[in-house]
Amino acid sequence: MSDDKKNIKPGHDYETTGHSWDGIEEYNKPLPKWWLYTFYACIVWAIGYTIAYPAWPGISSATAGLLGYSTRGQVAEEIARADEANASINAELANADLVALASDSGSDLHRYANNAGGAIFKSWCSQCHGSGAAGAKGYPNLQDDAWLWGGSIEDIYTTIHTGIRQPTDEDWLRQSQMPAFGRDGLLERPEIASVVNYVMSLSGMDVPEPDLVADGQVVFENNCSACHAEDGTGDRMQGAPNLTDQIWLYGGDYDTIYETVMNARYGQMPPMGGADLSEAEVRAVALYVHGLGGGEASE
Amino acid sequence: MIFTLGIYYLTPWIRWDRGPQLPDQAVLIDLANRRFFFFWIEIWPHEFYFVAGLLIMAGLGLFLFTSALGRVWCGYACPQTVWTDLYILVERWIEGDRNARLRLHRQKKLDFRKVRLRLTKWVTWFLIGLATGGAWVFYFADAPTLLRDLVTLNAHPVAYTTMLFLTLTTFFFGGFAREQICIYACPWPRIQAAMMDEDTLTVGYREWRGEPRGKGKSREGLGDCIDCNACVNVCPVGIDIRDGQQMECITCALCIDACDDVMEKLGKPRGLIDYLAFSDEPRERAGHAPRPIWQHVFRPRTILYTTLWSLVGIGLVFALFIRPEIEMTVAPVRNPTFVTLSDGTIRNTYDVRLLNKHGEDRPFRITLTGDSALRVQVEGTPYETVDVPANETYLTRVYVLAPSGSDAAEAERTEFRFWVEDLTNGDRAHTDTIFNGRTN
Numbered sequence: 001m002s003d004d005k006k007n008i009k010p011g012h013d014y015e016t017t018g019h020s021w022d023g024i025e026e027y028n029k030p031l032p033k034w035w036l037y038t039f040y041a042c043i044v045w046a047i048g049y050t051i052a053y054p055a056w057p058g059i060s061s062a063t064a065g066l067l068g069y070s071t072r073g074q075v076a077e078e079i080a081r082a083d084e085a086n087a088s089i090n091a092e093l094a095n096a097d098l099v100a101l102a103s104d105s106g107s108d109l110h111r112y113a114n115n116a117g118g119a120i121f122k123s124w125c126s127q128c129h130g131s132g133a134a135g136a137k138g139y140p141n142l143q144d145d146a147w148l149w150g151g152s153i154e155d156i157y158t159t160i161h162t163g164i165r166q167p168t169d170e171d172w173l174r175q176s177q178m179p180a181f182g183r184d185g186l187l188e189r190p191e192i193a194s195v196v197n198y199v200m201s202l203s204g205m206d207v208p209e210p211d212l213v214a215d216g217q218v219v220f221e222n223n224c225s226a227c228h229a230e231d232g233t234g235d236r237m238q239g240a241p242n243l244t245d246q247i248w249l250y251g252g253d254y255d256t257i258y259e260t261v262m263n264a265r266y267g268q269m270p271p272m273g274g275a276d277l278s279e280a281e282v283r284a285v286a287l288y289v290h291g292l293g294g295g296e297a298s299e
Numbered sequence: 300m301i302f303t304l305g306i307y308y309l310t311p312w313i314r315w316d317r318g319p320q321l322p323d324q325a326v327l328i329d330l331a332n333r334r335f336f337f338f339w340i341e342i343w344p345h346e347f348y349f350v351a352g353l354l355i356m357a358g359l360g361l362f363l364f365t366s367a368l369g370r371v372w373c374g375y376a377c378p379q380t381v382w383t384d385l386y387i388l389v390e391r392w393i394e395g396d397r398n399a400r401l402r403l404h405r406q407k408k409l410d411f412r413k414v415r416l417r418l419t420k421w422v423t424w425f426l427i428g429l430a431t432g433g434a435w436v437f438y439f440a441d442a443p444t445l446l447r448d449l450v451t452l453n454a455h456p457v458a459y460t461t462m463l464f465l466t467l468t469t470f471f472f473g474g475f476a477r478e479q480i481c482i483y484a485c486p487w488p489r490i491q492a493a494m495m496d497e498d499t500l501t502v503g504y505r506e507w508r509g510e511p512r513g514k515g516k517s518r519e520g521l522g523d524c525i526d527c528n529a530c531v532n533v534c535p536v537g538i539d540i541r542d543g544q545q546m547e548c549i550t551c552a553l554c555i556d557a558c559d560d561v562m563e564k565l566g567k568p569r570g571l572i573d574y575l576a577f578s579d580e581p582r583e584r585a586g587h588a589p590r591p592i593w594q595h596v597f598r599p600r601t602i603l604y605t606t607l608w609s610l611v612g613i614g615l616v617f618a619l620f621i622r623p624e625i626e627m628t629v630a631p632v633r634n635p636t637f638v639t640l641s642d643g644t645i646r647n648t649y650d651v652r653l654l655n656k657h658g659e660d661r662p663f664r665i666t667l668t669g670d671s672a673l674r675v676q677v678e679g680t681p682y683e684t685v686d687v688p689a690n691e692t693y694l695t696r697v698y699v700l701a702p703s704g705s706d707a708a709e710a711e712r713t714e715f716r717f718w719v720e721d722l723t724n725g726d727r728a729h730t731d732t733i734f735n736g737r738t739n
Contacts, residue, residue, distance in 0.1 A: 105679055132634030143648075146641045245641035246703065293638065293648065293678070293698065 086116075090280035098283060099298045102153040102290055110287070117288025120281050124272060125289075133292050138250055138267055143293045146247040148239045149174060151296035155236070157286040163271030164239065176238040178227070182262030187223065195219040196257045202232045202244045208254055303381050308430070311437035315339070321658040321690055328439050334690070340619065341656060352615045356608055363604035365494040367596045369501035370550035373487065379480050380549060382431070382473040383535075386424055393420045397532075424474045425466065432465030478536040481549055488546045495544075497578035498595045502550050504530075504541045504572050507584045512541070523571050529561050530554035530572055540572055625663065626654040627719045629730045632696075636735040643703025647734050651697045653719060655687040662722045663687050665697055669715030672705035673734060684722065699734055710736045 016025040030036075050056060053065040064070075093101075093113055104110055122131060128139040135141035140148060149159050164174045181187040187195070193209070198216025201207045221230065227240040234242035241249060250256050250265060273282050289295070313325035315338055322329065327336040335342040335350070342349050364371050373380055394400045394416050406413055436458045437445060448454035449462075472480055481488065495501065509524030524541065531539050533554055536547040540554045558572040579589040632648040640646055655661050664684045665675050675683050678696035687693040699715075701707035713734040720727045 130635070132632075134635030134638070141635075141638060143635070143638045144640050144646075242641065246639055246643035247641050291679075293646070 090278070093283055094279040096283070098153045098157060098286070102287060102295070102298075105291075113284040113287045114291055116281070117284035117286070120277065120285045121288055124277065125285065128269075133289065138265075140249055141247070142289050144247060145294040145296075146242060146245055147236065147294070147296070148234075148241055148249075150236045151290075151294055152298040153286060153290045153295065154298060156290050156295070157283060159269070160277075160286050160289070161271065161273030161282050164267060164269035166268065166271050168271055168274075174239065176227070176240065177266065178240075178264040180262065180264040181223065183264075187219065187261070191215075191219045192258060192261050195224065196254060196261060199232070199243050199257055199261075200252075200254065203246060203252070205252065303376055303378075304385065307378075308434050311434060311442040322441055324441055326438060327441070330439060332690075343654070343656070346622070349615060349618070352611055352618075356611050356615070359604055359608040359611065362494055363601060363608060365491055366496065366499055366604060367601045369495060369499050370491060370548065373481065374550040374552065379472060379485070380551070382427075382469060383477045385427060386473040386477075389423050389427070390420060393423065421474070424470055428466040428469035428473070429462065431469045432462035435465050436461050478547070478549065482536065482547050492546065496600070498576050498598055498600075500574050500576050500592065500595060501544065502540065502548065502552055502555060502572065503544065503575045503577060505570065505575070505583070506541065506543075507580065509541065509571050523562070523567055525561070525565070527561055529557040533557045623728055624656050624724075624726050625719060625721050625728050627717065627728050627730050628652045629717055629732045631732055631735075637737065639737075640700075643708075645701045645703070645708040645736055647699045647701075649697045649699065649717070649732065651695050651717070651719075653685065653687045653693045653695065655689060655691060655693065655721075657689060657723075659689050660686055661689075664720045664722055666718045666720070667699065667715050668718060670701075670707050670713050670734070672701055672707050673713075673715060674700045674702075676700060701734065701736060707734050708736045711738055712736070 015028045017028045019026050031039075050063075051065070052067045053069055054062050055065065056063040089109065089112055092109060096109060101107070101110055101113065121129075121133070125133075129135050129142055130139075133142040140146075145151065147155065149155055149164070158173055162169045162171075162174045165176070166174070169175055179186055182189065182192050194212040194216035196216070197207050197209050197212040198220050201210075201213050201216075207213060220228075220232070224232075227238050228234050228243055229240075232243040234240045246252075248256070249267070250260055270276075272285070273279070277285070310326050311324065314323050315325035315336070316323055321341075322336065324336065325338050327334075329336065333344045340349075361372055390400065394403055403413060403416060433446075433449070436449075440458070445454060445458065449458065476484075509522040511520070511522055512524035512526045513521040514526050515521075530541070531537075531554075533556075534540070535551060535553065536549060538545045538547050540548065552574070555572050555574070559569040562569050562571055575589065576595045578595070583589060628651070630650040630652075632650060636647070638646045638648070651665065653663055655663070662684050663686075665677065666683060667673055667675055676698045677683060677685050678698060685693070685695050697717075701713075707713040713736065714731065715734055716729050716731050718727060718729045
């Protein structure tokens with residue numbers, strides 16, 4: 001409450017603003033001075049602030065401000081700082097012996113690589129393989145012990161670096177193609193039916209038509225064993241899956257296997273090495289995947 | 300005063316051997332590693348209820364002492380009193396007795412002597428404050444190391460800030476604010492009134508013996524009080540004890556000593572101002588001796604406080620003895636809930652945290668009960684054992700495998716129990732959890 005004596009008229013009457021509406025007048029009670037000057041100071045400050053910092057909106061962006069501050073720039077700075085801080089350990093990782101590193105789970109470098117790999121996996125791999133690496137139909141589960149192209153740390157590294165069935169893979173490291181036996185007329189439908197029965201029998205499943213198994217074996221040996229091996233255990237050099245185990249990438253029921261033989265499968269994976277991920281990052285994520293529970297020892 | 304100060308300053312320097320990988324300071328609050336060490340006891344954060352229990356005991360103990368003996372906490376143990384007494388002692392050494400101090404205080408002229416005395420006093424106070432803040436930080440880090448770091452200016456800034464803060468508060472609270480803190484800042488005098496009753500032993504004035512007070516040789520019609528104001532002059536909080544019990548009184552008993560001196564000079568019995576219980580007033584008026592002290596001390600109220608205090612204490616000691624030396628928490632990994640291996644085995648993954656409270660690395664074995672088909676495997680090894688580092692919570696991944704076709708592999712959920720055993724001394728702990736089989 002302002003007790004400013006200047007505003008009091010003689011006769012204990014307060015000064016009014018001079019307005020009068022139907023005889024009702026308004027007292028003139030100005031803002032306290034400290035309040036008013038603080039308010040003016042804020043206005044001056046605000047003008048300076050909008051000049052120094054991004055403030056005035058334009059059509060597509062806002063004024064940049066004299067100080068050149070931006071939250072995006074701060075994030076970029078922070079990322080640059082983190083990259084700089086990690087530069088030496090990344091260089092160490094890029095030159096480390098992967099096999100030795102994979103077995104040395106207590107070392108700082110291993111822990112760093114594993115954590116970094118986990119983060120990279122979440123950004124680059126989880127779209128297909130799932131955030132828990134459990135995979136999905138057509139996208140292998142990376143936690144189990146079945147590997148199409150090999151489960152040693154070097155094999156996993158090569159797969160991630162090169163991708164699968166990519167035109168950029170000129171060294172033919174991860175290239176193969178299963179013929180579409182049915183679609184391309186290589187096998188007649190009865191032959192396909194019999195070979196599907198045989199394949200199902202390989203992993204001990206209940207076979208719908210057991211009397212076709214013997215015929216199927218002949219078809220298998222003539223058409224499939226070149227890649228999937230005589231006993232059906234597959235060939236990791238060609239990414240040909242083991243047909244005797246309990247793991248089915250596309251599904252282990254009759255119809256799915258029939259479709260696989262009919263039309264073939266051509267699973268692909270983009271190459272992560274080179275453009276997208278640095279050498280250290282590929283190695284980190286290889287180490288992470290190797291440590292998910294199915295990684296195999298190197299020979 | 301010497302006793303309480305001694306405890307405070309010397310405690311951080313007591314050593315206690317806990318094994319090679321643990322600090323050997325007897326009392327240490329290790330904030331960085333979140334441990335509290337107290338001689339043979341080591342408190343982890345999740346055992347903080349011990350600290351809560353100790354605080355409850357301290358509170359009940361305070362009630363007990365207050366209801367039995369009045370404001371003894373304030374007079375003898377409160378840091379504010381102890382440090383104020385210390386500061387007054389320093390003041391007396393440097394500036395002389397009360398009259399000399401008053402003269403110096405009233406002296407307008409800032410001559411060399413006044414400046415010298417004041418500076419000496421303040422510097423001494425400041426050094427005491429510094430030592431106080433210094434001793435405080437020693438409770439939070441290894442004392443000898445920290446002392447060396449402090450002297451060589453290598454210690455952490457937080458240590459210096461804390462020291463500076465405590466030095467300044469000690470300096471001002473002990474040197475200048477003194478009993479103003481007790482009167483205006485401390486909540487305890489207010490609470491205390493509820494704790495005291497007529498049986499509480501407290502500093503009081505035998506009004507029935509002293510009144511009516513009066514000066515002069517002729518004691519005709521007058522009580523024993525000669526109104527010399529000695530009790531008022533010595534009172535650090537500036538009250539007149541003859542007006543009865545007052546909130547400001549901190550039971551420092553200086554008025555007792557002052558009055559007894561006067562009474563002795565007059566050849567009268569001591570104890571006009573004395574430790575007394577006011578429930579004795581009618582007996583004393585009637586000319587009887589007061590009841591013995593123990594009759595005042597042992598009454599339902601104090602017995603109740605003692606009982607509560609003991610119960611909490613026994614509970615804490617009991618909890619301390621049954622406290623497990625190893626602990627385990629299990630978090631099943633649900634992404635994915637299960638993994639099928641190539642031979643059809645169903646595998647579940649668990650994040651297992653093992654607590655090793657010992658001062659050395661120890662091998663722990665993880666087993667399970669509840670389903671004979673299930674098998675344990677620690678990640679990265681073919682074994683069931685894991686080496687847990689000393690004094691750590693160690694996270695390890697554990698696989699549980701159910702062979703193809705077993706009940707556990709086919710059922711949606713199977714309950715089982717993880718066991719962990721410290722292979723060194725056979726201590727065991729367990730946690731119940733779930734195994735997820737094929738869901739389709």
